[in-house]
Amino acid sequence: MGELRALIFDVDGTLADTERDGHRVAFNRAFASEGLDWEWSVLLYGELLAIAGGKERIGFYIKEYRPDFAPPADLDRFIADLHAVKTRYYQQLVAEGAIPLRRGVKRLLKQAREQGMRLAIATTAALPNVTALLEHTLGLDSPSWFEVIAAGDIVPAKKPAPDVYHYVLEAMALNARDCLVFEDSHHGLLASSQAGLKTIVTVNTYTRDQDFSGAILVLNHLGEPDQPFTVLAGNAGDKTYLDIALAYHLHGN
Ligand code: XBP
Ligand code: MG
16 A cells, blocks of 8 residues: 555546536537537537547547538648637636636645645646636646646547556656546546546536446545535545545545
């Protein structure tokens, strides 16, 4: 058993509910502004979330849902340009304050910092989207709270592949047994578990029916002293919100 030294966070769905009212809306705005009659409903977007990464998701949609679409000669370029437009819309939404942090996230990050816990991020989303979200929700200096922000195309194989977690562990020179991960999705849990990392899951509306059997604890959210979490699987003892003491306890078990 290692000593708990670092917390590693997923972003989308974990730090904030970014997907339905953030990424999805930004994709739709980009489609409209590029003259495409594509519209990703809340329901359809739930299906498309099976594909991690914005560029990969657009490519999958074209292939599987738009047989009518005549692809341009350089499809990768077309997708990359469309995704760049989407990234601008996403950043606008973040700047407007449309995407708040999930319950308990700010408190836990602050406490972790006060106690000298090392922090990192492992996400499939593009780096500018991650830094924009952090800056607007936690302050301009907050990206520097994280020793490593592994994002987007930093590894070729995105979640559910474990590569992004391997990248973080190597960059921090840590063993998997020295860390705890926070994820919100089955794909995310697959990625972290395959890297040998103990994982706490906070579900959201898109992920609550997924399989989290490999997680050490599954919660509806991290909770606050006056807003207790609900334990969906695992054992949090008599705790009602996730703090560093509970993180140590879960890691040691
Ligand atoms: C996040 C994703 C991302 C976002 C879109 O997954 O799947 O693709 O939906 O981000 P995870 P970009 O939470 O597992 O990291 O458009 O910036 O790629
Ligand atoms: Mg996620």
